[in-house]
Amino acid sequence: MTVSQPLQQIDRTYVRYQGRKLSYFAGCDYFRLASHPKVLRAVAQGLKKYGLNVSASRLTTGNHRIYELLEVQLARFFGVESATLTSNGYAPNLLVAQALAGQYSHALMDERAHGSLIDAAQLLDCPVLKFKHRDAGDLARILQRLGGIKPIILTDGMFSHDGSIAPIQDYLRLLPPQGMLLLDDAHGAGILGRNGKGTPEHARVNRKQIIQTVTLSKAFGVYGGAVLGRRALKAAIIARSRLFVGNTPLPLPLAFAAITAIALLRSDGKLRSRLTRNTEKLKARLHAAGFPVENNASPIVPLVPRDHREATLIRRKLLAVAIHPPFIRYPGGPKHGYFRFVISSEHTSGQLESLEKVLLSLSQGGENARTS
Numbered sequence: 001m002t003v004s005q006p007l008q009q010i011d012r013t014y015v016r017y018q019g020r021k022l023s024y025f026a027g028c029d030y031f032r033l034a035s036h037p038k039v040l041r042a043v044a045q046g047l048k049k050y051g052l053n054v055s056a057s058r059l060t061t062g063n064h065r066i067y068e069l070l071e072v073q074l075a076r077f078f079g080v081e082s083a084t085l086t087s088n089g090y091a092p093n094l095l096v097a098q099a100l101a102g103q104y105s106h107a108l109m110d111e112r113a114h115g116s117l118i119d120a121a122q123l124l125d126c127p128v129l130k131f132k133h134r135d136a137g138d139l140a141r142i143l144q145r146l147g148g149i150k151p152i153i154l155t156d157g158m159f160s161h162d163g164s165i166a167p168i169q170d171y172l173r174l175l176p177p178q179g180m181l182l183l184d185d186a187h188g189a190g191i192l193g194r195n196g197k198g199t200p201e202h203a204r205v206n207r208k209q210i211i212q213t214v215t216l217s218k219a220f221g222v223y224g225g226a227v228l229g230r231r232a233l234k235a236a237i238i239a240r241s242r243l244f245v246g247n248t249p250l251p252l253p254l255a256f257a258a259i260t261a262i263a264l265l266r267s268d269g270k271l272r273s274r275l276t277r278n279t280e281k282l283k284a285r286l287h288a289a290g291f292p293v294e295n296n297a298s299p300i301v302p303l304v305p306r307d308h309r310e311a312t313l314i315r316r317k318l319l320a321v322a323i324h325p326p327f328i329r330y331p332g333g334p335k336h337g338y339f340r341f342v343i344s345s346e347h348t349s350g351q352l353e354s355l356e357k358v359l360l361s362l363s364q365g366g367e368n369a370r371t372s
């Protein structure tokens with residue numbers, strides 16, 4: 001595997017690629033907050049006011065009132081007792097696992113869980129079993145076979161490879177009272193649910209047995225991550241997570257900008273309604289026209305070519321209508337790679353219509369493109 005070609009952003013929905021200006025349907029900056037003027041201003045102000053870096057763990061001399069303020073705002077946004085900030089979005093699952101090591105008898109993990117959950121499972125100090133992707137029936141069979149266990153279930157909320165959503169309402173029904181659900185909601189946070197609280201809000205479930213982990217680099221457009229849950233969990237993280245104890249928190253200008261991003265998502269109802277409208281418009285029309293895509297609330301449309309020849313054809317067709325071909329190879333996704341289109345709140349009707357047209361021409365033109 002190699003890293004992808006460097007891309008040059010032109011503005012919020014275009015990139016320069018091979019010398020041309022092309023529509024960009026990739027990345028997970030769903031609201032384009034990474035280039036929002038207020039967020040960028042906050043980064044500059046934060047740098048001027050607070051400096052770059054605390055250069056110490058929060059347990060020593062590296063704590064700062066901006067980190068605490070951000071945690072308060074995150075807890076308020078998601079409606080949870082407490083938030084614990086992490087220096088990136090990969091870390092929250094690891095912090096949780098270090099804090100809870102030895103407390104569960106079995107970790108039951110979706111077979112397509114994100115790498116950070118796979119790594120976290122190794123730290124839980126218990127046997128790890130995989131259940132079939134988004135398959136509550138398989139999970140029920142495993143629970144029944146093992147009988148009387150104290151499990152922790154590990155799953156993504158919204159899966160980034162195809163935008164599908166985990167049936168957490170079914171998982172919670174199966175979970176014994178002493179069990180827990182560790183939900184990596186990197187992609188659901190800010191996106192799913194009436195207020196963007198993520199997969200739990202989308203599924204309308206009680207959070208009592210959920211630990212939700214989120215990133216600040218996708219819907220919030222900045223950087224960093226957080227663990228959302230009970231106050232007791234935060235205390236356990238501070239007491240037992242080596243990663244929390246021994247790691248410098250994220251740079252202060254980013255923490256300051258994340259507070260602005262949260263405020264924008266809370267107050268600017270148009271951002272969320274534009275994303276919903278763009279997603280609904282494109283996915284409903286593709287679905288109605290027979291394009292193989294789930295008509296759900298996630299702003300991701302995957303397209304899996306049958307082989308290398310078909311991938312080249314799709315790439316050519318996209319370039320012909322000035323759309324950057326978002327071909328990716330990523331663990332958890334189809335083995336030989338696929339196209340993953342990500343819709344944002346900032347794409348114009350024109351951009352969405354041209355994507356719709358080309359996708360429909362691909363599915364009707366005999367290329368047999370299909371989703372994973």
Ligand SMILES: Cc1ncc(COP(=O)(O)O)c(C=O)c1O
Binds near residue numbers: 091184187216
């Ligand atoms: C499901 C999931 N969890 C965690 C992460 C890590 O987040 P970050 O890239 O912000 O560190 C990602 C990032 O791609 C992700 O898709």
